[in-house]
Amino acid sequence: MNKLSKDLRYTSSHEWVRRDSDHEITIGITDHAQEALGDLVYAEIYPVGKRLDAGDVCAVVESVKAASDVYTPVTGTISAGNPALAESPEIINRDPYGEGWLLKVKTARPVDLSGLLDADGYEHMLADAH
Amino acid sequence: MTALIFEHSRPGRRAAGLAPEVEETIDDLPAVLLRTRAPFLPEVSELEVVRHYTRLSQQNFSIDTHFYPLGSCTMKYNPRAANRLAMLAGFLDAHPLAPARTRQGFLSCVFELQEMLKAATGMQAVVLNPMAGAQGEFAGMAMIRRYHRARGDEARSEVLVPDAAHGTNPASAVMSGFRVREIPTDRDGDVDMQALRAAVGPKTAGIMLTNPSTLGVFERRILEIAEVVHQAGGLLYYDGANLNAILGRVRPGDMQFDVLHLNLHKTFSTPHGGGGPGAAALGVGPRLEPYLPVPFVVRDAAGHLSWAEEDSRPETIGRLSAFMGNGGVLLRAYIYARLLGRSGMRRVSEYATLNANYLARRLEAAGFELAYPRRRASHECIVTLKREARELGVTAMDFAKRLLDYGMHAPTTYFPLLVPECLLIEPTETESPETLDAFVEAMTRIREEAGRDPDKVRQAPWTTPVRRLDDVRAARELDLVWRQEGGPDPV
Numbered sequence: 299m300n301k302l303s304k305d306l307r308y309t310s311s312h313e314w315v316r317r318d319s320d321h322e323i324t325i326g327i328t329d330h331a332q333e334a335l336g337d338l339v340y341a342e343i344y345p346v347g348k349r350l351d352a353g354d355v356c357a358v359v360e361s362v363k364a365a366s367d368v369y370t371p372v373t374g375t376i377s378a379g380n381p382a383l384a385e386s387p388e389i390i391n392r393d394p395y396g397e398g399w400l401l402k403v404k405t406a407r408p409v410d411l412s413g414l415l416d417a418d419g420y421e422h423m424l425a426d427a428h
Numbered sequence: 429m430t431a432l433i434f435e436h437s438r439p440g441r442r443a444a445g446l447a448p449e450v451e452e453t454i455d456d457l458p459a460v461l462l463r464t465r466a467p468f469l470p471e472v473s474e475l476e477v478v479r480h481y482t483r484l485s486q487q488n489f490s491i492d493t494h495f496y497p498l499g500s501c502t503m504k505y506n507p508r509a510a511n512r513l514a515m516l517a518g519f520l521d522a523h524p525l526a527p528a529r530t531r532q533g534f535l536s537c538v539f540e541l542q543e544m545l546k547a548a549t550g551m552q553a554v555v556l557n558p559m560a561g562a563q564g565e566f567a568g569m570a571m572i573r574r575y576h577r578a579r580g581d582e583a584r585s586e587v588l589v590p591d592a593a594h595g596t597n598p599a600s601a602v603m604s605g606f607r608v609r610e611i612p613t614d615r616d617g618d619v620d621m622q623a624l625r626a627a628v629g630p631k632t633a634g635i636m637l638t639n640p641s642t643l644g645v646f647e648r649r650i651l652e653i654a655e656v657v658h659q660a661g662g663l664l665y666y667d668g669a670n671l672n673a674i675l676g677r678v679r680p681g682d683m684q685f686d687v688l689h690l691n692l693h694k695t696f697s698t699p700h701g702g703g704g705p706g707a708a709a710l711g712v713g714p715r716l717e718p719y720l721p722v723p724f725v726v727r728d729a730a731g732h733l734s735w736a737e738e739d740s741r742p743e744t745i746g747r748l749s750a751f752m753g754n755g756g757v758l759l760r761a762y763i764y765a766r767l768l769g770r771s772g773m774r775r776v777s778e779y780a781t782l783n784a785n786y787l788a789r790r791l792e793a794a795g796f797e798l799a800y801p802r803r804r805a806s807h808e809c810i811v812t813l814k815r816e817a818r819e820l821g822v823t824a825m826d827f828a829k830r831l832l833d834y835g836m837h838a839p840t841t842y843f844p845l846l847v848p849e850c851l852l853i854e855p856t857e858t859e860s861p862e863t864l865d866a867f868v869e870a871m872t873r874i875r876e877e878a879g880r881d882p883d884k885v886r887q888a889p890w891t892t893p894v895r896r897l898d899d900v901r902a903a904r905e906l907d908l909v910w911r912q913e914g915g916p917d918p919v
């Protein structure tokens with residue numbers, strides 16, 4: 299079964315989001331997403347400083363099965379990418395909610411994650427799909 | 429594993445005894461153009477070359493040697509007659525710049541193929557210059573872009589792509605400068621109409637659709653989709669990847685598509701696999717006709733054939749390559765189409781769908797789970813092995829690898845992405861019932877093996893020249909160019 303953290307928010311496209319401060323979030327992909335993709339071989343994080351609208355692609359992850367876009371659910375500017383992923387994308391498989399985080403986004407307005415799914419909502423969505 | 433041709437190399441060894449003696453005179457070449465060292469080529473005898481490549485060909489899995497039900501790829505039999513006729517000396521020895529008046533035979537083949545494909549697809553014009561399917565898609569999207577621009581409609585920046593569309597569609601849309609919006613699929617494999625209605629608007633440049641979709645089912649609401657997209661001002665792109673299912677029965681033009689590409693190397697049975705050679709036909713309705721890429725063949729009132737080029741086509745998006753597409757592949761497709769005729773094209777789709785549905789029902793009866801059990805399969809069907817993965821710990825990839833030991837090429841694995849642990853199986857019309865039965869038998873035996881001795885399946889294949897490859901390591905540590913220890917760069 300998927301490991302879901304109660305502290306995170308989730309998207310229907312299988313990203314997780316953590317509020318780090320009033321103006322910064324961290325984005326990663328869920329345990330379900332890494333499991334569906336299989337062994338990851340490459341992760342491209344868009345460059346620090348890139349401005350994004352909510353719904354824009356902010357990273358691309360590639361496994362032996364497929365390449366998949368990662369979307370930011372909030373508007374803002376990329377403030378950091380996980381430097382460890384260039385050498386070792388498999389960290390995402392091992393620890394998707396921890397060391398396998400993808401990037402951080404700084405927002406001009408206070409972070410509002412109220413439109414995203416909580417752990418229960420995401421779990422229901424997964425259950426419905428299968 | 430077989431040694432590389434470079435590893436057979438010995439200094440000074442060559443087939444000199446069989447080569448004519450020719451005086452080398454290169455005095456007239458400017459010194460600046462001369463090499464300073466010999467090119468890095470393998471030095472081997474003629475017999476070594478023959479043995480090396482014959483051995484490699486024997487290690488290959490191909491449609492000529494094995495059942496090859498690779499979903500979405502249409503690996504059907506390539507008739508020898510088409511090969512033979514396409515390799516007549518008059519075709520092979522012609523120079524690409526020879527004037528059209530000396531090439532009327534070749535041009536008439538290209539012209540007739542354009543005409544036959546117009547009739548088969550219901551489009552207003554067809555050209556054959558894309559070098560492959562992806563280039564056909566690119567050209568199609570470039571024409572859609574040009575169409576909106578020409579109307580001063582600059583806001584149309586989005587292309588809708590259902591998640592069951594062919595995998596290349598979003599890539600082609602992005603390459604042509606559009607943003608992709610994905611449209612979800614409902615439980616039975618049709619486009620989610622509510623999501624589509626919500627997505628269309630003044631930004632919609634068009635929709636790219638594969639029908640039947642990569643889920644192996646026919647999109648039943650296609651006319652409604654066409655109406656919604658056209659009313660919003662967008663155009664419809666048809667990806668012909670799965671045309672084999674509807675050839676001679678349903679025409680993309682009648683489904684209101686504005687532009688399409690066909691993979692001639694799939695539906696029209698020219699040898700493919702291993703990355704080429706492909707060839708695509710590009711068909712358009714009246715809206716996009718002025719923008720067709722050049723060159724293509726036109727016939728004047730006197731019956732003379734010539735190439736339409738930039739001078740007579742001022743609004744063309746231009747050329748896709750220096751010449752006119754893959755001539756040899758087009759000839760094979762032309763001969764294949766002539767052999768089939770109109771009734772033969774209907775027979776292709778009839779037997780392609782019959783074989784896929786026969787296979788689907790037999791697999792279901794053998795206890796495998798179909799991804800869309802309530803739908804009739806088109807020319808391919810999808811089995812999901814999620815139960816086998818959960819209960820036996822043996823994945824779709826393990827089944828695929830073990831099939832190689834049974835002398836069958838694996839179906840497409842893990843595609844479409846919407847279906848977990850899936851095999852996408854396309855038997856094509858050229859297989860016999862006995863071959864399809866043998867496939868079901870192999871799948872059943874592999875499942876039995878998985879229950880009894882899972883490692884036998886997990887570590888398969890056992891009998892191929894190369895055992896299971898480490899995909900992850902291969903992707904992470906790319907090693908593509910052989911280099912002699914301490915030797916020069918071979919390129």
